[in-house]
Amino acid sequence: MKLSDLGEFGLIARFASRFLERLPAGTTGIGDDCAVLPWTKDRRLLVTTDMLVEDVHFLRAAIPARDLGYKSLGVNLSDIAAMGGRPLSAFLSLGIPGGIDVGWLDAFFRGIRDLAAAESVSLLGGDTTKSPGPLVINIAVLGAARPGKIKFRSGARPGDGIFVTGSLGDSAAGLRIVLEKRPRGRDEAALVRRHNRPRPHLPEGAWLAGRKAVTAMMDVSDGIDSDLRRILERSVCGAAVNLDALPLSALLRRAARKYGWDERELAVTGGEDYCLLAAVRRDAAAETAAAFERAFGRPLVRIGTIMAAGDGLRYFAGGRPAALRRRGFDHFRPKG
């Protein structure tokens, strides 16, 4: 069988089952943003790891080394945020191709340190090797969370509101500006920066994890079309998403108008927003959103409702069903 027939999520499902049979007590493994391990009475250990490969996840010529360092750590911290945790330490493995010099690496490490210092994360180890092919960056991050305050993907129930903690599509627009080599005005530069230096929503994640009404949470890495499906699979639910409610930044709207892009498609399938996607119990949804806005001065935006499993994931616009042009990103399927 070819890998492309299986897809990334099929691959994970195929192999995960063989390793989940002997999980130690108090441990949660494959299938969420982080693994959760027993630690002390009032702390759990979170572990996440992400591999970024040149020409798959980034184009080396298109992202400054410092931004790439920042982002490589950022995507991992976002996984910690998605569980409601606090990051502690990071471990970096680098496969370095011949064309990279010490100046490039200096800037790359400066980018890692920018974010590590801001979030009090220690880089405690790693591995360096040469690569005969692409630059390969693997970061593993350890974090801590309170036992009763960890959010998984599996807790959503029909009736829950679906919320996001930030605007969607900016990062995808930034990537498109890079790929289409658009001239960089102020708007374009800001969107590219959203793509290159995503802020992990750690305070938002910790805040949401502290609310009992939040039933499921994950970060938006592949686009909500793909990510929400992960929540729906794990929670055995469906969902209705209102495309009219998607939080789109003024930056994105202006760029979409200027270049003739479909801003909703970017918001739903673009990915790499690294804000959080959360389900909140129906009876507490409005109050949670209001409290979030008081805490952060920005809205927690409701984009839809969790439905029964048979409903699948459906989109609506103007009160009528709407179809999407393409699916979220899956590393083993050709992009449509």
Next chain:
Amino acid sequence: MKLSDLGEFGLIARFASRFLERLPAGTTGIGDDCAVLPWTKDRRLLVTTDMLVEDVHFLRAAIPARDLGYKSLGVNLSDIAAMGGRPLSAFLSLGIPGGIDVGWLDAFFRGIRDLAAAESVSLLGGDTTKSPGPLVINIAVLGAARPGKIKFRSGARPGDGIFVTGSLGDSAAGLRIVLEKRPRGRDEAALVRRHNRPRPHLPEGAWLAGRKAVTAMMDVSDGIDSDLRRILERSVCGAAVNLDALPLSALLRRAARKYGWDERELAVTGGEDYCLLAAVRRDAAAETAAAFERAFGRPLVRIGTIMAAGDGLRYFAGGRPAALRRRGFDHFRPKG
């Protein structure tokens, strides 16, 4: 500056210093086989990570997928053994090139599970992505150790005996058999197996970690010529190694005779033995070796003595100084 001017260890030294300034209390970072983090009163958390890149660390056509899975986990467990720890869980990131099919991955995961099951290690997470170049395998392993019973590279003192827990050079001979495409008789197959499925010396590491007289420990991954230098740098010492005392297996001796190889060169610079290298206080050296042999039914072999820093690393044979042909493996320097 080019990376090749700096070398792998120079690279690590250059960047490590920037991250070690803000280490949390009770934490040891870059520069040993594992990072050590606070956990409970009577436990420390060990973390290690290794990246294996196709055509740098292995040739995909030359190692069965199941062996490669086994070895990928094994080299990480060896780092846990080197600190005296017990491995708990593993996190696997895979960058998968187009030519790999599901059958290959099935075998690879079977190999990981062979060793994970034998050592009670849980595979708890990871990441999979496609790679436009080589197959890339990154594994991070968490382990546990008792606070007073963790061995570092930095504790060796002049006069200490230098010991190894297993024979040296078998793995290098196995690799040479593969590279030179030698016909596989029983001896050759056994040596190739030593290269492909190295056993991490976890029981030996835990035993040695329990002895106060053991002052420094690490695993033999790059060859003792390179690895012993790491201990000497961290301990600010020199060493004298007696080439006549190197533990060479009958397998290695026969293969070296048959193919005209220098068995000592393979033993000293070949690497990937994944046994342990330890320094033991002079006054307890003989007793420790005797107790090890009673415990394991195999000798703990003394190969030399820790000297003052000014002495550097010197080799002796027949009581006279001896020179080595080449240095241990350094990923950013061409192999001589």
